[in-house]
Amino acid sequence: MIFRMPTTIIQEADCVFAHRKELSALGTKALIVTGKHSSKKNGSLADVLRALEAEGVGTCVFDGVEENPSVETVACAARMGREEGADFVIGIGGGSPMDAAKAAAYLIFHGENGMESLYTPDGDDRALPVAAVPTTCGTGSEATGISVLTVHGKKTKASIPHRIFPRISLVDPKYLQFAPENVLRDTSLDALAHLLESGVNTKASPYSLMLVEEGLRTWNHNIKALLGAAPLDEQVCADLMRASTLAGMAIAHTGTSLPHAMSYPVTYETHFAHGKAVSCFLPGYLREAGEQSMHLMKLAGFESADALAAFTEVLSPRDRIPEALLERSVASVLANTEKLKDAPFAVDEQVLRRIAGLN
Ligand code: NAP
Numbered sequence: 001m002i003f004r005m006p007t008t009i010i011q012e013a014d015c016v017f018a019h020r021k022e023l024s025a026l027g028t029k030a031l032i033v034t035g036k037h038s039s040k041k042n043g044s045l046a047d048v049l050r051a052l053e054a055e056g057v058g059t060c061v062f063d064g065v066e067e068n069p070s071v072e073t074v075a076c077a078a079r080m081g082r083e084e085g086a087d088f089v090i091g092i093g094g095g096s097p098m099d100a101a102k103a104a105a106y107l108i109f110h111g112e113n114g115m116e117s118l119y120t121p122d123g124d125d126r127a128l129p130v131a132a133v134p135t136t137c138g139t140g141s142e143a144t145g146i147s148v149l150t151v152h153g154k155k156t157k158a159s160i161p162h163r164i165f166p167r168i169s170l171v172d173p174k175y176l177q178f179a180p181e182n183v184l185r186d187t188s189l190d191a192l193a194h195l196l197e198s199g200v201n202t203k204a205s206p207y208s209l210m211l212v213e214e215g216l217r218t219w220n221h222n223i224k225a226l227l228g229a230a231p232l233d234e235q236v237c238a239d240l241m242r243a244s245t246l247a248g249m250a251i252a253h254t255g256t257s258l259p260h261a262m263s264y265p266v267t268y269e270t271h272f273a274h275g276k277a278v279s280c281f282l283p284g285y286l287r288e289a290g291e292q293s294m295h296l297m298k299l300a301g302f303e304s305a306d307a308l309a310a311f312t313e314v315l316s317p318r319d320r321i322p323e324a325l326l327e328r329s330v331a332s333v334l335a336n337t338e339k340l341k342d343a344p345f346a347v348d349e350q351v352l353r354r355i356a357g358l359n
């Protein structure tokens with residue numbers, strides 16, 4: 001059994017400035033990669049700039065990452081990093097900027113050939129050093145080597161095959177206090193999906209299950225606050241962030257499973273938030289897993305897959321997904337024989353159709 005977690009993860013209030021020396025040790029000039037607005041409003045960008053300035057480290061900021069970042073956007077960020085002579089990359093924000101930072105670090109390191117090999121599974125995972133500062137409580141990208149990008153040519157999203165773990169992740173839950181309710185709700189659904197898909201997975205091991213179980217217990221503490229029935233105080237934010245990072249560590253080991261894979265065409269076409277799109281397929285997946293998912297669902301606070309489905313509809317209501325699009329999700333995953341092996345039960349077209357809610 002192997003368990004690899006090469007990222008130093010520090011979760012505490014004000015950790016960016018407190019750990020500025022570890023952050024600055026990654027290089028002499030940082031390419032900082034962010035979304036368009038939130039890192040300026042929640043204080044995370046200012047914290048990183050202050051920490052680097054105090055240590056005499058240069059910076060340039062690419063603040064053009066959209067939700068579900070595209071290969072093209074990452075190429076723009078990498079171009080800026082190359083022109084500015086950046087020798088490390090910091091992703092600040094939700095999964096979108098953190099994933100974009102990893103891919104930009106790969107492209108800058110590989111220069112001219114980077115674009116051609118971005119999706120080539122050649123085992124060459126070298127990249128500039130990356131640091132991550134998460135500001136949502138969903139993707140766990142601060143603890144994974146995964147980078148998911150939108151590939152417009154294929155009208156979907158896909159993980160790059162290179163594993164680029166952050167060297168250090170500075171996790172300060174205070175940034176969550178600025179997140180709109182829908183961002184907290186949708187990203188916490190993503191964390192829940194990571195925990196359950198990692199737990200119900202052929203790659204699960206006693207190490208990863210330890211993370212899953214602790215993550216689910218932590219996640220469960222916050223249901224009332226997510227539903228608006230308790231205040232979203234400091235403790236809740238710390239718990240939501242911890243559940244998300246634990247979930248990231250779990251999927252770093254197992255990967256996600258069918259609900260994530262089935263969600264990508266839906267996100268591409270409907271622009272549903274990532275967590276919302278995944279939650280369309282999560283109850284169906286757990287229903288198919290039967291008894292083996294019960295223990296984990298109960299740890300999260302749900303008596304059945306139906307109870308989970310009802311909860312997700314209240315937490316994150318969504319429009320009906322057109323059947324043709326669900327059919328596309330089924331077809332795309334059916335063609336991916338490696339992905340089908342992640343589910344610890346036999347999967348065929350009928351099973352996928354049931355997971356998608358098609359007859
Ligand atoms: P996101 O796309 O990074 O951000 C969603 C929205 O939340 C954006 O509008 C962002 O604004 C805003 N936001 C972020 N933090 C905020 C804060 N503290 N306060 C206020 N607003 C805030 O959402 P995400 O769900 O975290 O990431 C989704 C992406 O991660 C998807 O591409 C998904 O495929 C990927 N993902 C990666 C992994 C992995 O292991 N690497 C795992 C699962 C999913 P700005 O744009 O202005 O910043």
Ligand code: FE
Nearest residue numbers: 139190260274
């Ligand atoms: Fe996810």
